Amino acid sequence: MFFLAFSGGVAGIPLPAFAAYAAGHAILYILVFHIVPQPPGARNGREGPRGAGPLCLFGTGGIVATALILRLAFLAYPPSDDINRYIWEGRIQHRGMNPYTTAPAHSASDFAGDPIFEGINHKNVTTAYPPFALMLCRFLAGLAKDEGTTGLQPVLIFKLFFILCDILIVLILAALLASWKRPAHWLALYAWNPLVLVYGAGEAHLDIVQNLFIVAALAGMRKGGRWAWAMYLFIGCAVLTKYFAIVMLPFLVNRGNRRWLPFFLVPFLAFLPYRDSHMLAGLFTFVVEMHYNGCIPQVLRLLLPQSLYGPAILGVFGGGLWWIWLLKQDRPEPGMAMAWMWLLLCLPTFHPWYLLPLIPFLLFTPNRAWLLLCALVGLNFWVLFHQLHTGQWHEFAWIWLAEFLPFLLLMIVDVKRTGFPWRRKYARPQSFDIVVPTLNEESTLPASLDRLQEAMGNLRDRANNAKDEPTPKVTIYIVDGGSDDRTIEIAERHDVTILKCPDQGRGLQFASGIGAGTGDVVLMLHADANMVPQTLTRLHNTFTRHPALQWGILGHTYTEPSFKMKVIEISNRLRFHLGGVAFGDQGIFVRRSCLSDVGGMPTIRLMEDVEISLRLAACPSRLNLGNCLKVSTRRWKRKRFAGYTLQVLQLVTNFLLMRRLGADIGTVTDRMYQVYYQKMKSN
Secondary structure (H helix, E strand, C coil), rough: HHHHHHCHHHHHHHHHHHHHHHHHHHHHHHHHHCCCCCCCCCCCHCCCCCCCCCCHHHHHHHHHHHHHHHHHHHHHCCCCCHHHHHHHHHHHHCCCCCCCCCCCCCCCCCCCCHHHHHHCCCCCCCCCCCHHHHHHHHHEEEEEEEECCHHHHHHHHHHHHHHHHHHHHHHHHHHHHHHHHHHHHHHHHCCCCHHHHHHHHHHHHHHHHHHHHHHHHHHHHHHHHHHHHHHHHHHHHHHHHCCHHHHHHHCCCCCCCCCHHHHHHHHHHHHHHHHCCCCHHHHHHHHHHEEEECHHHHHHHHHHCHHHHHHHHHHHHHHHHHCCCHHHHCCCHHHHHHHHHHHHHHHEEHHHHHHHHHHHCCCCCHHHHHHHHHHHHHHHHHHHHHHHCCCCCCCHHHHHHHHHHHHHHHHHHCCCCCCCCCCCCCCCCCEEEEEEEEEECCCHHHHHHHHHHHHHHHHHHHHCCCCCCCCCEEEEEEECCCCCCCCCHHHHHHCCCCEEEECCHHHHHHHHHHHCCCEEEEEEECEEECCCCCHHHHHHHHHHCCCCCCCCCCCEECCCCHHHHHHHHHHHHHHHHHHHHCHHHHHHHHHHHHHHHHHCCCCCCCCCCHHHHHHHHHHHCCCCCCCCEEEEEHHHHHCCCCHHHHHHHHHHHHHHHHCCCCCCHHHHHHHHHHHHHHCCCCC
16 A cells, blocks of 8 residues: 555556555455454344454554555545636635636636646546535635645645544444444555545545535444434535535434434535526536546437437436335435445546445445445556546446456345355354244145155155265144135145144244244245255255255246236345345245344245345345245236236335335234235126
């Protein structure tokens, strides 16, 4: 890092600079992903020790001290040309001018020959920054008594202020790591991060100030209670520093703290001194005309005509943010992290320093793909090299591909990764409880139980062939909700335990069966789902190979394959992999200890699969076993395909929305149960 600090800027030496920059990220990767905390293990990935190996001796104080030394070293690093605009916009405010109405080109005669003015880019565009940022620029520019001719003093003032902000961020993150129960050495992921050092302390981008308000808001959220006012105030300040931070707000509001929401609006009073009908003209120009290095927008520009590009990107971003808000309900930090990730992928302009607000969230849940992207954005050093030698800012297709393709591939690979070194390792399960709720299932239950018995036989044969491995105990619980056909008679012919549930509803029946058992792993199975013979063997082997695995799905295909049903299968897989939400016909399995940790099986009549998935977000090690079930298409036969699909989507969306708004899920699902099954009976 000291090589980068005293390099004189990466533009002149892109290859050695990128090598040093990438090496710094590689060290962080090893530090976070390969140094196991001592003592090893963490409960559900949420609890961890205060240090790791030799770094315990180094300690938080050592990490903070090193962070300060590194940031002071980067005082020698040349700032970006953005700092010239910060200083100029601060200066013109002292002259009584409004940056929202005065572009640099409008005052060229007043600042001719000033190196600060000459270093401003896009001189014909008014400011795109929020008013809180402008007030900060005015304050810092006012600390420089003399504008001078070299501009060194104001640059130094701005850089020292940003370094102070960054050290405060490191200190707050150290406290947050303790409250999150994460290993203390993870602080280095921010404190020693090359991206933070180069683009924060080095180039001095305003995103560092935004970061300070973001982590202060997170600290206020963790304090809870009456500290909610501070959380809202700080997030309002973050938004008024850079507008991007608005994506965090929906994840912070809940029934317990929403009375403090007006504090979010207090910083918006900063608009008053600058009010003008053209306040957003510069921002609009930036969003509409200045595109560089965007991920999803770049693809949409290639696929869509210009007239559809704008609505498409707004729809993609808004739709994705809506579903993240619905699916990430119980744990706001992962929800905010995903919101930032989605925003970054949807931005038409994606500069490396736009990643700065995401890095504090990586301390909560480290993500290999995004850490890789933080390293790969260093390839933009070659853009600066080209600009230095030609005077032209040029976008290179090879850089875009080299950034985003490895990043996306690693994201796909990590979908099936069940554990990291800091996560708890569980003992191999010795027993399985299979719970099957029934209600008038005489037509489907015989085949389902036959396939279950076949899978159990396959598991016994496999265990018998392994001399030192005991046969796992498998218990099947048939939980009947009051069948008036031959369901019970059929069940009695098999080696199963039959339970009677006084109330109908899969959630209630599942809860009853789970409560009756003691198996290490619980498997929830629908009566119309038929196992392939190797399912239980594969499940047992998977738990053996992946000791951190906590829950997952067996995966399914439909008994009558068609293009329409293939679409449903694919959408079900994507929903599980991307959103962490499983449906019951996918065969949910979970360690009993993990189920207990999240409050047990929800006792609701409908949407129990969605609810348990939301709760199991606290258990991040999940896996799709892969097409182990053959599921009936009878529900689609009773109704038109589109009608039934839309009905399911509407029910799930309504449930998620009502839950997010704080409604009682028992009341909501009782009402849904009545509507859903009344419609099913009418078809």
